[in-house]
Amino acid sequence: MSANVNPVDADRSRAFSPFLAPDEHKRLQEFIGFESQPVPGFAEELRSLARRYVDDGDSLKLRAICLLVADLFEQGWQVTTKGGNISFAPPGLVRADTESVDDIKSRVRQALQAARRRQLAEPSVRKFFERCERRRVRVNGRPSSIVDLIDDGSQLAADLARINALPVTERDAALAGVVDPVIEVCEAGLRCTDTGLPLIDVWRYFRHTWAHEYRSIPGRQMMVLIRNAARPNRPIMGIGMLASPVMRLATRDNWIGWLRESAEERIVSGEWCPKVFCKAIWQRIEASIADIRWDDLVTPTEILNPTEAVVMRLEQRAAGAAFAREVELRAHFETYREEGDDMRPHRGTFKTANAETDWQAASEDLLFVRKRAEGMAKLLFAKQVFRTARLRRSPATALPLLFASRDGRRALDIVLTEFRKAGLSSEVADVSICGAVQPYNELLSGKLVALLLASQEVRDAYERRYGGQISVIASQMAGRPIVKSANLRIVTTTSLYGVGSSQYNRLTLRAKEHPGLPFDLKWGTIGKSLTGGFGTLHLGAETAHALRSMAFARHDARRVNNRFGEGTSPRLRQIREGLDALGLKSDTILHHATPRIFYGCELSPGSRTALLGLGGGGHFAASSVDIAAAWRRRWLSKRIAREETLSAMRNLGPISIRASLHADADGQFLLPIETI
Structure with a gap:
């Protein structure tokens, strides 16, 4: 398969040679090694071909490669084959000088639509x-369906026009009415x-x-x-979702101050008081040590007085536990392979978190022996360095020395990582879904x-949902039940298209302009990634399954078991192992090369400094009533004065939403209109 590589993308071409026997290479060339532009439907032909193979031996490799190529081609990647090698070039962001921001968004959206x-x-989704959508009696003795939760854009536009x-x-x-x-x-x-429908189904x-x-x-x-509580059936205006934050995100961590370079900059500029910062550092180290079972x-x-020999002994203990667990996982794999059963994840001896759980026994799982030894080795190393530098007694003198020395920098990195882990566990959330539903998008x-x-209100709901729960990972690390609060302070998100988001652009409500707001509420850009990042959004479920099977076959073990404490993003780690098993450096595929813009919002002033133990961070956020009133005043009142907005709304509603869900690849509605 070949496509003309844009000169600006040439340096992004990534080649690999899959681990295949000579005859398998020949078969692969027959499948995808042609020089002309692929015909329409090429990706689906590859998928059909892949489904003919069983998941064993070289057939498994060919199946995984075919699915991978199909996904990447469909997402706009350029793929070429020559001499047994396959070269990939991601689409990137800018493809032509004449391409506008809307053009870029449209191109990215079209690529995403293929998987959607x-x-x-899928039969289950249908x-x-x-x-x-089936209309039946679920509540109040009258028939209803989810279509009743979609507002009629024409009627809404008429009501808004009368307000003008x-x-x-x-x-x-x-307008509030x-x-x-x-x-x-x-x-x-x-x-x-x-409607009587489960709320989770409505959201989905x-x-x-x-x-x-x-x-x-x-x-x-x-x-x-x-x-919208002012309309019949309270139609859906939009949906959102708060999710666990990404553990390592340099842009966010720099904004908060969890990176050494950003911390040093704040100290030098006078934004942070050295004495207060040093006190917070010491308290964080002691708290983190107390949160690990070490007896x-x-x-x-x-x-009390750690030494280099103690740190080395702990590192050796961690390495021994890691090796023993690898042996354990291989034995688990062999047991299921001999019995001919599906490969199940290895969950260890821990089953459930409740009042009867033996957390000390759970902490002796080999995975957590390694994690406890590794964590304690790092913390005691940092404590030893801080004691030597006399951090508690002479903070103004100690800090410059720590920032200047290799051991000092490593110790600071360790303690800042502890601040980050504590914050991400309960005080920071990612906005993974956020947007409007037709006709309210206009x-x-x-x-x-x-x-x-x-x-x-969202902050309180988050506390009710997650506050007071026993933390499984923290409890296995401590050997005793650990309950964490869920005091949400910061929410962050990432642009989908990499060229900015009109939704977050100039998204500020100033208290002086909106009576009722206790302080300014602002979503702002916190940084950009010009080179893109890592993710799996461009790879489908079928491809992920094939790559997971490749990882099992290569390691004779299931090393990603979707269990607490094993690591973040199981899907990403499984796909990474499968790509490596194909002979492909996984970063070449997982690095999507699409720039991203990051946004953040502090729920109350001083939230960032509170995440470093430096004080600040109020206990109250703005209320939904005050936010809604400010939004109506700031945006809605101006928006309804635009005739083009009202005109666009008249064509939106149940028909347009159902058409987006029931249309074929050519955009043709698959259901009769009278079913609405």
Whole structure:
């Protein structure tokens, strides 16, 4: 397969030679090694070919390669074959000088739509739509369906147009009578009081209208609906989701101050007080040591006065536990292979978290013996360095020495990582989904959703959902039950298209302009990644499964077991292992080369310094009522004065949303209109 490589993308071409026998290389060339431009449907032909192979031997390799090439080609990657090598070139961001921002977004959206359309065609998804859309009696003795939660854009536009004719002094009250946003958090078991449908199903239905396919994600996830309480059936205005934050994100960590370079800059500039910072450092080290069970690793004297020999012994203990666990995983794999069963994850002896859990026994799992020894080795090294530098007694003198020396820099990196781990565990969340639902997308309701995700109501819901829960990983590390708070302070997100987001652009509400707001509420750009990042959004579920099988075959073990404490992003790690097993340096595929823009919002002033133990960070965020009123005043009142907005809204509603879910590849509606 060949495509003309744009000169600006030539340096991004990435070649690999898969681990195949000569005859397998020949077969691979027959499948994808032609020089002309691929014909339409090429990706699906590759997938059909891949499904003929069973998951063993070289057939497994060919299957994985075919699926990988199909996914990348469909996502706009340029793929060429020559001499047994396959070269990949990601699409990047800019492809032509004449391409506008809207053109770039449209191109990226079209690439994402390919996987989304495949998902919408899956039988299970079709059945889900049918179940939600079927009109039947679920509540209040009257038939209803999810279609009742989609507002009629034509009627809404007419109501808003009448407000434009009112005197200026009457418009605010009239607008609140037509658009009254309220927050509804989706909890398992809760149902919509207007339709009787499970709230989680309502959220999922509208999530399928997004540009990219719907995937569940591991970790925390709180789904939020924004509804219009002023309209019949409280139609859905938008949806959002708070999720567990990415553990390592340099742009965010620099913004908060969790990176040594950013911390040093704040100290030198006078933004942070050295004495207060040093006190916070010492408290963090002691707290982190106390959060690790160490009685089987070191003595109390070694904790008080650590030495280099103690650190080395702990590192050796960690290496021994890692080797023993590798042997354990191989034995687990062999047992299932001999019995002919599907490869199940190795969960260890720990089963559930409850009042009867023996956390000390759980901490002796080989995975956690390694993690405890590694963690204690790092913390005692840092403590030894800080003691030698006399950090507690002479902070103003010690800090410059620590920033200047190799051991000092490493010790500071360790303690800043501890601050980050503590913050990410309970005080920071990612906004993984945020946007408006038709027809409210024409009213800049995406901005409203983003602002409401930083409200006190969402903060309280997050505390109710996750506060007071026993932390499984922390408890296995400590050998005793650990309960963490869920005091949400910061939310962050990432642009999908890499060229900015109109939704977060100039997203600021100033307290002096909006009575009721206790302080300025602002979403702002916190940094950019010009070279792109790593992810799996461009690889489908079928490809991920084939690559996971490749990883099992290579290691004779399942090393990613989707268990607490094993590591973040199991999907990413499994795909990485499978790509490596193909002979492909995984970063060449997982690095999508699409620039990203990062945004952040502090729920109250001083939230960032609070995440470093430096004080600040109020206990209250802005209320949803005040945010909604400010949004109406700042954006909605101006938006409804535009005739083009009202005109566009008249064509949006149940038909347009259902068309987006039930259209074929050519955009043709697959259901009769009278079914709406």
